[in-house]
Amino acid sequence: MAVFLAKGTRDALPEQMYRRLAVIGRLRAVFARFGFAPLDTPAFERIETLTGKYGDEGAKLIFKILKRGKGGERGETDLALRYDLTVPLARVIAMNNQLRMPFKRYQVAPVWRADRPAKGRFREFVQCDIDIVGAPGLLADAECLAVLCAGFDDLGLAGRYTIKLNDRRILRAMASAVGARDETALLVAIDKVDKIGREGVSKELAAQGLLSEQIERLWSLLEVGEDNAATLSALAEALPAADDAVSTLRGVLVAAEQMGADIDRIRVEPSLARGLDYYTGPVFEVVSDDVAIGSIAGGGRYDELIGMFSGRDIPAVGVAFGLDRILVVLDELDRVPVSSEATQVFVTVYDAESRGYSATVAHALRNAGVRVELYLGESKLNKQFKLANARKYPWIVITGPSERESSQVALKDMRTGEQRTCTWTEAADIVLA
């Protein structure tokens, strides 16, 4: 009987899982160091909780769950798989008045979207979000930048990424300064500059009805200065309406540096819009300096969303790390962190008689803290070696008759081929060294 995965989904086999868990582990350690607490929400929500939260496009992509019993037979639905981690967070905030603000949580969990599957686009993918809820001040935005730097630095990418920083209010001020009627359409066009270039964007703007002098004016406003200070000064001068935004960004940069952010990685980028409609203040996006794969993390301030169920504005700012893309970047740079879970030693079973001895050796090594696979099958030694090779285990233990007699083991380094005879304790020390 042939079986298949559901379209657009994938398994993560051990090799992928070790990598994924290693990256998540590093990020979780960073989140914890910054005082973010873990949160988990159910995979599905009542359908009315999600309805109307993701626009018309999003609505089509929500997986709906059939009612059990009679209603289901009529095709009725009452539940839906979460589409992101933000609406569930808003629900948690609304339902838990006892939570004190600011509330900082991280959540690393899958979300589901019935998107057309494509290269790198799946119907189930893990989101890795941190959010700070209930902190209106710029310290919170700055902390997001500091977490981004700490995260990518700890993933071994120190000095190899750029954080683009902007403020939605700057773009709004621009749209109004050039006299654009449809602000959102303008933002959408500008956001494409990395993809379709300046000319492409200009064409789109012209199609939106902007005159060439308006477009010229826009490009002059989008000009990046020699450094962040210059860019911000130019913006302040050209856009009095963006005053608040400019001084926010100035404050964010100062505070982020105090919090340990690598300020040299942060570049104020007036054209950065970020797709989502809901941002209200600073926005940021991280790209790899080595691998052109688009943004590997991003986020911003969205002060009007978290309160959607609470009936009041609740300030919030957050970051999403793009796990899949980060793994691609780390892979290309050969910097995927080594898993602290991967098996270190494979203890072979020489023959039926030596099973007990092999088991005892495996136990002794585990007791010393070594991660050990004891061979549990019934094949001969040469097949066991093949297994160890296929799994790329760094060490093999052999317990032949002579080793057994002397209560020793033969320890083989699979990377060098070197083999030595030693006691269990020595073997553990060598492996853990």
Add this chain to the structure above:
Amino acid sequence: MAVFLAKGTRDALPEQMYRRLAVIGRLRAVFARFGFAPLDTPAFERIETLTGKYGDEGAKLIFKILKRGKGGERGETDLALRYDLTVPLARVIAMNNQLRMPFKRYQVAPVWRADRPAKGRFREFVQCDIDIVGAPGLLADAECLAVLCAGFDDLGLAGRYTIKLNDRRILRAMASAVGARDETALLVAIDKVDKIGREGVSKELAAQGLLSEQIERLWSLLEVGEDNAATLSALAEALPAADDAVSTLRGVLVAAEQMGADIDRIRVEPSLARGLDYYTGPVFEVVSDDVAIGSIAGGGRYDELIGMFSGRDIPAVGVAFGLDRILVVLDELDRVPVSSEATQVFVTVYDAESRGYSATVAHALRNAGVRVELYLGESKLNKQFKLANARKYPWIVITGPSERESSQVALKDMRTGEQRTCTWTEAADIVLA
């Protein structure tokens, strides 16, 4: 606007998550020490992958997902949420011929069942499974017992649990020896002895048509001896048909001890049936010696299930840890492991002027490896103290004008109330000590 959770689901707020993650972390470390590799599968499968795998009762409990587009409008479904982690594992084995045997994986992931919600019964719950696929020999069963012991020992329950051990073939031999017509009904009745007592079981058996002498004979077979050796000898003598099973269990006990299992915790229990129909050999179940909450882990050998998609028998043996119940036991015994993620220090902000200094202090402490929440709100110090109290943070840092001037901090131990003035480095050392 009032919002609610979907029926039978729950959020895990930080306090619960720290506990859950701490337990999962301990267990994952044990799994890794025994060479189990992580695996992840999608939340939903094609509906035909799950159909017919869980009996009539199970079929009703599967959450089905509506097709997108036209089919969905007609109420058609094509996907379903996974009901357990075992059928997906069987699918992975069938789809990945390159995986070498024995294949040992663990998976800690939610499953979904549209069960009637009740105390302790949820529609979404995390399963924590290890399975050894492709190892027919008793070493694999023994390893499961060794993992159970290592798991509960490392969770701080050493000496406080009992592992009941039996073999399905012993129960079958009994059913046949007493002349029961319906073997499954007999097993189901026997399995209830802990719940309804010997008398209750006898009544059920009588209702099944067993004569009182058959029932007497059954009870004599179910008798537990003074120790495992005595129980096994008695079984071997009374049930020649159970010969293989008895010698398997003898071998399992010897090997488990060699692998480090706490053999004193393991009790051969001829009445242990375990509900599921699919077990074919040794079965085991763990109960707390302190908290009467039913089994907190269990498993067994099921040689006919994993091959369901592959068209051949593939031997398998596995264990499921009952996370929710384990947490209840640890909680009652006050032994929930301390999270290695929980925030250690809350850095307060004395006034607007000292924001920068507080940020710098937070950064310095984080750099030293301390987990720090920097206050990001705009409330006064007394409100900040309340926040720290509510979150039960062990340490608070205060950065008043005098500390700021001397580049020091006031470090307060929230458990003792003791407060001292020191440098950042000293503060980090004290917290990490």
